[in-house]
Amino acid sequence: MPRQVDHAQRRSEISSAVWRVVCESGLEGLTLRAVAAAAGCTTGMVTHYFRDKKALLAHARSVMHRRMADRIDALPVRDESPRDRLYAVAEQALPLDEERHLEAVVWSYFQLATRTDPELLREHFVSHASWVRRLTALVRAAVPGEPEPQDLEGRVRALVACLDGLALNAVTDPGAYPPDLQRRVLELQLDLILEGNRSL
Amino acid sequence: MPRQVDHAQRRSEISSAVWRVVCESGLEGLTLRAVAAAAGCTTGMVTHYFRDKKALLAHARSVMHRRMADRIDALPVRDESPRDRLYAVAEQALPLDEERHLEAVVWSYFQLATRTDPELLREHFVSHASWVRRLTALVRAAVPGEPEPQDLEGRVRALVACLDGLALNAVTDPGAYPPDLQRRVLELQLDLILEGNRSL
DNA sequence: CATGTTGCGCAACAGATGTTATGCGATGGG
DNA sequence: CCCATCGCATAACATCTGTTGCGCAACATG
Numbered sequence: 451m452p453r454q455v456d457h458a459q460r461r462s463e464i465s466s467a468v469w470r471v472v473c474e475s476g477l478e479g480l481t482l483r484a485v486a487a488a489a490g491c492t493t494g495m496v497t498h499y500f501r502d503k504k505a506l507l508a509h510a511r512s513v514m515h516r517r518m519a520d521r522i523d524a525l526p527v528r529d530e531s532p533r534d535r536l537y538a539v540a541e542q543a544l545p546l547d548e549e550r551h552l553e554a555v556v557w558s559y560f561q562l563a564t565r566t567d568p569e570l571l572r573e574h575f576v577s578h579a580s581w582v583r584r585l586t587a588l589v590r591a592a593v594p595g596e597p598e599p600q601d602l603e604g605r606v607r608a609l610v611a612c613l614d615g616l617a618l619n620a621v622t623d624p625g626a627y628p629p630d631l632q633r634r635v636l637e638l639q640l641d642l643i644l645e646g647n648r649s650l
Numbered sequence: 651m652p653r654q655v656d657h658a659q660r661r662s663e664i665s666s667a668v669w670r671v672v673c674e675s676g677l678e679g680l681t682l683r684a685v686a687a688a689a690g691c692t693t694g695m696v697t698h699y700f701r702d703k704k705a706l707l708a709h710a711r712s713v714m715h716r717r718m719a720d721r722i723d724a725l726p727v728r729d730e731s732p733r734d735r736l737y738a739v740a741e742q743a744l745p746l747d748e749e750r751h752l753e754a755v756v757w758s759y760f761q762l763a764t765r766t767d768p769e770l771l772r773e774h775f776v777s778h779a780s781w782v783r784r785l786t787a788l789v790r791a792a793v794p795g796e797p798e799p800q801d802l803e804g805r806v807r808a809l810v811a812c813l814d815g816l817a818l819n820a821v822t823d824p825g826a827y828p829p830d831l832q833r834r835v836l837e838l839q840l841d842l843i844l845e846g847n848r849s850l
Numbered sequence: 851c852a853t854g855t856t857g858c859g860c861a862a863c864a865g866a867t868g869t870t871a872t873g874c875g876a877t878g879g880g
Numbered sequence: 881c882c883c884a885t886c887g888c889a890t891a892a893c894a895t896c897t898g899t900t901g902c903g904c905a906a907c908a909t910g
Contacts, residue, residue, distance in 0.1 A: 453877050455887070476766050478678040481867060493868090494889050503868065555765070561822050562758055566676050575823060604838040607816075611835060612808055615815030622761050623775060635811060638804040642842035654908090655857065681897065693898090694859050703898065857906080866897070876887080 461499050461509060464489050468510040473555045477563060482506075511560050511570070515577060518542070518553060532592035537640060539588055543613045544636065545620050546629045554617045582610055593644050605643045612639045661699050661709060664689050668710040673755045677763060682706075711760050711770070715777060718742070718753060732792035737840060739788055743813045744836065745820050746829045754817045782810055793844050805843045812839045 467489035471480050482503065486493045500506040522542050530538070545554035564570040586606045593599045616635055620627035667689035671680050682703065686693045700706040722742050730738070745751035764770040786806045793799045816835055820827035 453886070474766070476677070476763065479766070482869090483867080492889050494891095495887085497869070498888060558762055561818070562762060563676065564822050565755070566674070566679070571823065575826065578819075578823070578826070601834075601838060604834055607831070607835045608812055608839045608842070611815030611819060612812045612839075613815065614818055615811030615813065616807075618761070618814055618818060619778075619811060622764050623771065623778070626775065626778070631807070634801075634804055635807045638801060639808045639811075642808070682899090683897080692859055694861095695857085697899070698858055851910100853908105853910085855906105855908090857904105859902105859904085861900105861902085863900080864898095867895080868893105869895100870891105870893080872889105872891085874887105874889085877883105877885090879884095880882080 457499070460495075462513060464491075464496055464499055464506070465510040465513045468506060469514065469552060469556045472510075472559055473552055477559050480507075507563075510556075511573075514553065514556055514560070518557075532588070533640065533644060536585070536588040536592045537636070540585065540609065540613060540636060540640070541633070544617055544629075544632045545624075546632060551621070551624070554621050558618060558621050582606060585609060589643065609639060609643055612636070657699070660695075662713060664691075664696055664699055664706070665710040665713045668706060669714065669752060669756045672710075672759050673752055677759050680707075710756075711773075714753060714756055714760070718757075732788070733840065733844060736785075736788040736792045737836070740785065740809065740813060740836060740840070741833070744817055744829075744832045745824070746832060751821070751824070754821050758818060758821050782806060785809060789843065809839060809843055812836070 464485065467485050468480065470488050471484045475484065482493045482496050485506070486496050489496070496506065500509065522539060525538055525542075527535075542550070543554075545551035560570070561574065564574040586602065589606055589609065590599075590602060593602075599605065612635070616627070616632055620632055664685065667685050668680065670688050671684045675684065682693045682696050685706070686696050689696070696706065700709065722739060725738055725742070727735075742750070743754075745754035760770070761774065764774040786802065789806050789809065790799075790802060793802075799805065812835070816827070816832055820832055
């Protein structure tokens with residue numbers, strides 16, 4: 451047998467190149483040659499590891515989601531208040547550093563791309579539902595007083611929307627949404643969600 | 651002089667075709683031929699009214715923004731509470747009917763596209779700032795009690811993010827975010843923003 | 851009716867893109 | 881030392897894309 455190459459690692463490296471290309475050129479600028487250039491190889495190598503462009507995108511998306519999930523799972527479980535635990539998880543959805551900025555950008559493009567690909571939409575649906583479920587548990591644990599707050603689902607959906615919108619705004623105009631502002635808005639939103647009682 | 655054609659109207663019709671193509675194929679599927687097919691004409695006509703693809707996109711974007719602004723300006727000014735007035739304006743950013751769904755989809759694509767085009771980013775910045783300013787005035791008028799609420803800017807930013815995220819989620823998966831849910835979340839968010847007092 | 855101007859359909863062009871096939875070097879087991 | 885097999889670079893190919901130019905039909909004006 452001739453030399454053996456770490457198949458999985460090569461695929462991950464190429465996927466990383468896909469992210470970089472998407473981040474600076476968008477999905478419309480994502481071409482096999484651009485990916486090859488970003489990865490420092492030839493298009494032949496890309497096609498050698500991925501049957502076609504669709505498979506390339508699917509793998510890049512899969513690895514991205516895996517990476518985000520791993521980052522959240524790897525959060526240090528300190529002796530914090532339930533509210534701090536909620537904040538720590540929610541914060542992971544915001545582009546607060548270079549790594550998460552890249553993730554947020556690519557994630558935004560992939561999310562919009564689900565509109566034109568039913569298969570992607572299905573995956574997105576599952577992923578999104580899981581995310582909502584996770585935040586729901588954290589919110590329930592962090593809300594004070596009564597065993598079940600009013601309109602828990604609505605509060606979670608408001609938080610999710612706030613996170614997505616904040617990430618989107620920060621992605622399209624990073625200068626106007628520095629990390630400080632993002633954190634402030636998230637803190638405020640948590641205050642409102644956890645303390646406010648619906649009047650109507 | 652031979653027959654005269656309403657230049658502006660033709661351009662608007664073509665821009666409408668651009669929206670339809672973007673809505674069902676995304677920006678990557680936006681080609682001159684697809685636009686021509688959607689408009690029921692030839693590519694020659696498209697290029698006759700627009701110098702190049704960039705001009706085509708710019709005009710489509712411009713008309714779209716104008717249309718959204720006009721819709722908000724045309725809102726009936728009834729004798730409502732300040733809170734209802736705020737809700738009426740904020741609701742315009744949500745894809746609650748077919749027309750606004752199309753707008754929200756195209757708007758999402760254009761917003762992401764600003765990342766790769768500095769000129770578009772500048773326009774987006776101005777438009778976004780104007781939107782924040784308008785909502786700020788409405789929130790200030792709707793907040794009860796003190797003349798100036800705590801962290802007014804943060805509350806507005808949270809509202810804006812919630813609206814954007816809600817629209818994005820409804821755009822990517824309309825089935826999971828029916829108009830009822832959108833309205834419920836927006837009502838709740840307004841309750842939280844207008845009534846909640848920050849503790850920290 | 852003649853005519854010049856306008857509207858725009860049609861087609862050709864160069865460049866880019868996804869995909870496929872060919873071929874060569876390298877490498878580790880026999 | 882040999883060579884089978886894997887890794888991948890190169891290039892050819894058909895298709896699609898934006899852009900340009902040609903040319904004809906329609907029509908208001910003289």
